[in-house]
Amino acid sequence: MPLKRKNYLTISKSGQHEIVIKKSRFICSFTRTKTVEEAQAFIAKISKKYHDANHNTYAYTIGLNDDQVKASDNGEPSGTAGIPELKALQLMKLKNVTAVVTRYFGGTKLGAGGLIRAYSNSITEAAQNIGVVKCVMQQRIEFSIPYNRLDEVNHYLEESKILIANQAYTTDVTIQIFLDLEQIPQIEEDLTNLLSGKVEFKKLDQRFNEIPITDFNFHEQ
Template identity: 65%
Template sequence: MSKEENFLTIKENGSAELIIKKSKFIASMARTTTTDEANAFIQEISKKNRDATHNTFAYTIGLNDDQVKASDNGEPSGTAGIPELKALQLMKLKNVTVVVTRYFGGIKLGAGGLIRAYSNSVTNAVEKIGVVKRVLQQELIFSVPYNRFDEVDHYLKTNKFFVADTEYGVDIKIHIFLDMDDQEQTKKDLTNLLAGQISFTNGEKRYNEIPVEQNNYHEQ
């Protein structure tokens, strides 16, 4: 279940511009988790670029593309919104809205040219903005004696766990975040390391973000 809750999305809101045969294409992108957020972003960008020839858009909401929508906004049917949506889906991005604004430069691109232009605008913007994997993780809280801290610290660093907080009191209380599937093995490892002298408390669940290298989207 937990693996299905991990997903790719854009690192942050942003935009990028392409000039194709004198037409200017501006892809504006935002993270959106509801259709209301998506529609608000579309209206904001369309209003900002109200003098443009077209403000086309696409969005995908939900981890299973539960709600999707695409609009050509006056371009020939199927040449703008759908290519934008397909570009998002090919990169496996979730909870993203894109508005591609076109300022016509006087040279017609034809249907094939438009499809490539709108699709490439999205891909170009994603490459500029960056991608992160949002990973659902569980906070695990435990205490260790001062004389055992170095061993535990070495274990955590070796396994690249994210240490969210370290509190120094009678013992040292450590807060780590780990993937849902790693909980049991981690508890077992730490219990063995400390000869059973340890107890665990679960804290909050939250999404943590891991940067994804360009061109590695399909491997996630």
């Protein structure tokens, strides 16, 4: 029996976001990384780009169970940068990501508490600004219907917020949809009832599809 693959959250793409606190610039650089080697390469790249900065702190989490994590304060007081960044990543439940927060000191010391908030907020604001997606394991399902049932089927799919992969128009209309694995029985039952039993479903491939997260209520994802 194949292992069930977990859904997870990650950033939508690589990107940067800057905040300024008491004239100190905090530049958060984000990317997706699936291995420690990819994480290290990204950290080295950003650190080289901002080689004149006061600090290039970082945190990464690899694996859907946070299998490999690491954080660095890069010269900031111990526990005020890397760990708050890592905790922010874990609080948002982001997986397979690396973040480097670059600081250009503005002349005013923030204190330990101020630094912790600044580095943590830099991560959170950057993730929200860049965008977060939910990677959902879905099954591609194919079925065919007569043309005169297309409008009602499309209406049902739209109302149910089901992703249509493809529609092909030949003798009948062949529709491919993506369903969450736990959705399959109910959706197939609904469509069977809608079409009075005159439908057959064919399971095709499974894949992760990325669904944008807009409410940022990470605890409920």
